[in-house]
Amino acid sequence: MPIKNVVVNCTDVARSVEFYTRFLELSVAGEVTSERAVLDAVTATVELRAVGNGREQSTWSPDDLQKGFRHIGFKVDRIDERAAVLKDAGVEFKLDPLDAEGNVRICFFYDPDGTLLEMIQGDLQYAEILDADGVARERALGVPARPRFDHVAVTIEDREATSAYYDRNYGFSFIGTIEQPHDKRGFHIGYLKGGDTVLEVFTYEVDKSARAPQLDVAGFAYAELVGDPPDLPAETAPDGTKVYVDSDGFAFAVGSEA
Structure with a gap:
């Protein structure tokens, strides 16, 4: 079952809609209000x-040694061209385009509002393939006509x-692994x-x-998975959604596929 939805808190919905539609070509789905917008990411x-809370209240750190949410990834074409547009607009980068x-x-x-985003170009060549059918399904998606949601990254204790x-x-x-042999x-x-x-x-x-996840500050809030509620600690988001927290501090809700 897939990740159905990713909830990102922001201090100005209109500003964030402009950012995601302009730079990542996400399309608006339904009505945009001052409180909420839903964007289609394919x-x-x-x-x-x-x-109401700004970036300075968040305890999230860009250090990947902090467990829990790390970033949201989008598959793209023309990554260098897209990055150049972002840079010309003054968007803050953590890492310039490079071959990985x-x-x-x-x-x-x-x-x-400080949510870390990644653009990825190309099909991953895994160090080890554990599910060949899963890798084949991934590659069958092809080069995106516009940026598409690919993943949420999390740091964990036990893979x-x-x-x-x-x-x-x-x-x-x-489905597979990637190793980072030069990382000490x-x-x-x-x-x-x-x-x-x-x-x-x-x-x-x-x-x-x-x-601990923060559901009421700007930044990534939680992902919504398809399935049944788990037997895990739960918190209530500001909109009333029940959000569960796994052992690494990753927050997610569950819902139906429809």
């Missing part, structure tokens, strides 16, 4: 919700436990595929920090 939706492990080209930048949990409860198949922290990446979407999981062989 394989999922990105839901923007207004909050797995024979892809990537870059990282921030949305207006085997995380893979087993999301496979057992939500049908995410562990012992950095490994696993890819858990559900439908046309992915949970990208980071593991490290050094100590990591923990963070």
